[in-house]
Amino acid sequence: MSTLEIHASSSENKNGTCLWQHIWKANIPPKVRIFAWRLARNALPTNKNKKARNILKDDTCNICGMESESTYHAVVGCSHSRALLEAMRTDWPVPDDSLLQFSGPDWFLLLLDELSDEERSVITRIFWRNWSDRNSMTHGGGRLSIDASARALRAMQRTLLQKQQNIIDDVKGKSPLNVFAGKQKHKVPLEK
Numbered sequence: 001m002s003t004l005e006i007h008a009s010s011s012e013n014k015n016g017t018c019l020w021q022h023i024w025k026a027n028i029p030p031k032v033r034i035f036a037w038r039l040a041r042n043a044l045p046t047n048k049n050k051k052a053r054n055i056l057k058d059d060t061c062n063i064c065g066m067e068s069e070s071t072y073h074a075v076v077g078c079s080h081s082r083a084l085l086e087a088m089r090t091d092w093p094v095p096d097d098s099l100l101q102f103s104g105p106d107w108f109l110l111l112l113d114e115l116s117d118e119e120r121s122v123i124t125r126i127f128w129r130n131w132s133d134r135n136s137m138t139h140g141g142g143r144l145s146i147d148a149s150a151r152a153l154r155a156m157q158r159t160l161l162q163k164q165q166n167i168i169d170d171v172k173g174k175s176p177l178n179v180f181a182g183k184q185k186h187k188v189p190l191e192k
């Protein structure tokens with residue numbers, strides 16, 4: 001076990017940074033944050049977890065039929081998940097394959113610890129989409145489309161950026177909701 005892994009099991013890296021802050025400080029929508037907690041805690045209802053709880057006898061992945069459906073397989077290893085990661089790589093900073101390796105039970109927190117803020121946000125959203133696609137395919141019988149998933153991720157990103165821009169505009173007084181915006185042509189000197 002590496003030093004990093006030992007620290008990870010106590011939820012801190014070698015610099016004493018709590019690894020969980022990579023999730024709670026990430027720039028992601030609330031539903032994606034909740035998913036990330038469950039992913040990091042191995043609390044997603046994967047076939048492997050269901051088998052461990054005697055809910056299922058066979059934990060083979062329903063999508064590829066090739067491997068046991070662990071959390072890692074569901075969001076990284078499976079064919080659909082791999083394909084979406086590759087599709088997003090064309091214009092998003094998706095971490096290199098060498099970082100997307102299974103490194104033990106804490107693989108997700110350890111991966112986040114290797115990434116920049118932007119990469120953390122990007123990879124968590126792609127993993128969330130991979131898990132959502134899997135659920136809609138298994139439970140709703142929907143068809144998987146890499147193009148549709150990629151479009152949905154990009155739309156989510158645009159909405160988030162727009163919201164952030166609105167907040168910035170609001171702070172700067174540019175928001176149309178601010179009735180005084182545009183009327184203050186002269187700076188009023190502060191009263192002494």
Ligand SMILES: [Zn+2]
Pocket residue numbers: 061062063064065066067073077078079
């Ligand atoms: Zn699979």
